[in-house]
Amino acid sequence: MKGPFPRQVLTTVGLDSNNGIYPLAYAIVETENKSSWVWFLQSLGEDLDLGSNSNFTFITNRQKGLIPAIAQLSPCAEHRYCLMHIHQNMRVKWKLKEYKDHLWRCATATTVPEFEHCMKEFSNYDKEACEWLRKIPPKHWARSHFTGRAISDIMLNNLCEVMDKAKGPLTPTATTILDVNKSHASHYIARWNGGEKYQVTGAWQDQHVVDVRNNTCTCRKWELIGIPCKHAIATLYEMTKNSEDVGDIYRWVNKVYWLDTWKNAYSYKVEPIKGRIMWPKSLCPTTLIPPTHHKQPGRPTKKRKKSEDEKLSQSQRGSQSQTGTHGVSQEEGCKVGPDGVQKLTRKYVSVTCAKCKNKGHNSRTCKGQGGRS
Template sequence: MRLRAICKGTVAFNDGHVGEPTPCPWVIQGSRSDVNSNWFIKTYNHEHKCLQTRKVRSATAKFISKQIMDQIESNPTIPVRALQEQLQKDYQVGFSIHKVFNRAKSTAKKLFQGDYKKQYDVLRDYILELQSINPKTTVKLEFDSEPNLSATSRRFKRMYVCLGGMKKGFRACLRDFLGFDGAFMKGPFPGQILTAVGVDSNNGIYPLAYAIVETENTDSWKWFLECIADDLDLYANSNFTFIRDRQKGLQTAISQLFPCAEHRFCLRHIHDNMRKTWRTNEYKEHLWNCATTTTIPEFNHRMQQFRSYDVEAYNWLKQIPPQHWARSHFTGRAVSDMLLNNLCEVQKKCVGPLTPSATKIMEKNVNWASQYIVRWNGSDKYQVQGPWQDQHVVDMVERVCNCRKWELTGLPLYRSVGTRSKRMHWMDARAVLNDQADNGEEVGELHTYAHRVHWLETWKAAYVYKVEPIKGRAMWPISECPIKITTPLHKNQPGRPKKERRQSAEEKSQKKGDNVASGSGSQSHIASGSGKLTRKFIQVTCSKCKIKGHNARTCKGQGGK
């Protein structure tokens, strides 16, 4: 018995033309003596040059892509070897790992995530859908300059989005307070995403707007701030408060657009910079003691204590203006004394006149007011003396205390300063209210002395406005704009490309469970995630001469042996 198989495809030449009767050279010939015997291959040419084989290969890749679609959708980072083993197990057929990796997985990712270039084609349709479902939504596009005015396409540069519901809810929060941050974007067209978030009545994060820009610099931040200013009706003399992580270009942009605004730096990032040189917990305690004081005399006292502890670290911290990071130099217009830019809280069902955070503060400190002695001056002011030799003046008409806590937070009940081991709680306003009630004066409801920011009705009003979901792409309206949007130019971001986001020292310690034991000076043992101690910042001892500072390999007989 003989067998001969040939390929019926035609050869494709380099110039793109297809030869008329030229067959593909692939062929296999064999024979066997009977039905039960094995085949003997006599002729075999495995080389394919036809178009038909390319179509078969393409169809095979598409088939494999459909089979692994569910796996990639649930786990986009699944190893290629796992996909290959699963396919071979399901179909009892060998699959080349190169075919799975180079063709099947890439095709499946395109089907799942969509082609990046095609997403730019439907960007205008997406904007129309977003604005039709969410009224008052602001979307702004900016393109690279095009010298040819008759060109039918424009290259994407930037995009700004502020949803209508979030815009109305932010105004209902009654806090002129915004935090800014930026993050890298991955993919074939990397860039930066800039975000602006506010603070709700329960001290939770309230997202306002975001922008996709080419890179993080003064020009991109300025454009982002101008878009926000248009949505919130901000002007150069607006008294807004901004907190940020000292991003590149942001400080310059804010100074140019809002010279009257209050700038705050995230204290955690200041501490991260301090840890590069001064690592022990004592430095962190001194930093927080300086930042959390609410009056300038107390701030100066804490700074002098820091100076006595370490002059070099004190001089480093003194170079940062205190109005950017210390509560004693903050104004009260934001009704917030926050020092960090990492807010997160979720709204929950609750009852009462105040938000959960404000109610918790009141309930926690209600028993402390009885330990204060109140003296009335015959008018609207009271002298309040506490058990820790603290004394302050409260003006019940202006609703301020010289400790400035009422002014900064809008809550008249709680003030806490000191180290973790010793806390002092000053509740001057609550003590005055108790004294007024004891003397038969009409005090009214306690929550009315808190700023409206902390009222429960204010918190709920911010979440009346919803973000509506959008339909699938097939049901989007079609934009009639004839100008096509093309993909942006690939721009390498500043710095060395990183596989993972750079974590701060505190994040690493929380993730790995590092325990930092402070010793003499700034030396410390730092535990790694594996449970072993690193040799960083550890002074070695020579095994030969028993002197610290070198090892046996570099020993030069300093010990006399």
């Protein structure tokens, strides 16, 4: 928070059935450290009935004091790190797109052998960058090392969609993922082992075992995400051919993705309140005093801090403006926008004073030069 009362805003949100963000709580604290996070998480736990043995999954951006606070209050919780913030830290030294691609391949691998293969490819590309990434425990950022406790494929903090025009038994996100898996399942062949398991084979030595009783596949995507993978769907197709009653395929999707579950999450409303003049007087003997005033050192900042991605995109646009766009050269007093259109700048523009009506200065620097010239 900027201004004469600088503070820090701590927030927590939940992930709904459509991989959208559901606001839960926020608090204003003096500074961001372990004690403030411990107080915030304790208050959150009291409101949500979270105990020290609660099996929740936290996704954080590794803010100062947050990691030890979660370890102290929720030792049984799974703590994941936002992959976007890991990439931003990587971009400080390694800016090329290839580093981002290697990071995402390693993070989205669902099995440990696949993860080690991706890390080996990353090491062959840049050993130093790979060693930097290995220092971050993979259980916090690599899907192959997740427990599967949280039924979700989310790996960063994204913005949620709205519930408008949602149709069908599943949420829009789950429907999209299921449709993609259906299209890929047609390229796989499932063979029954005489029990509850199937061997599913595809191209490029892609072969896995599906256990329909436990709703698992050795690729771990069904277990981690909660939506049948392409191997599981191929198995369900084979069971249907053998006249087995598998029902609607959406029934094999975890209930967290059902549309009814999503709607129930937003069934609670925020009640409107009356104006302040109609609020009842509080009988609490505690007197609330305003926060202490802190004068910020130095000149106040007028612009927010920008991420490395924003700085890079702006520098690219700046280089395009210097060279011109679509063969149009720049002239003095003009600049070329990203769309290739020349725009006037304030450079070399004569300023008229609002007081004396003379040109060359403004009202703040006016010294009473007389009437209109």
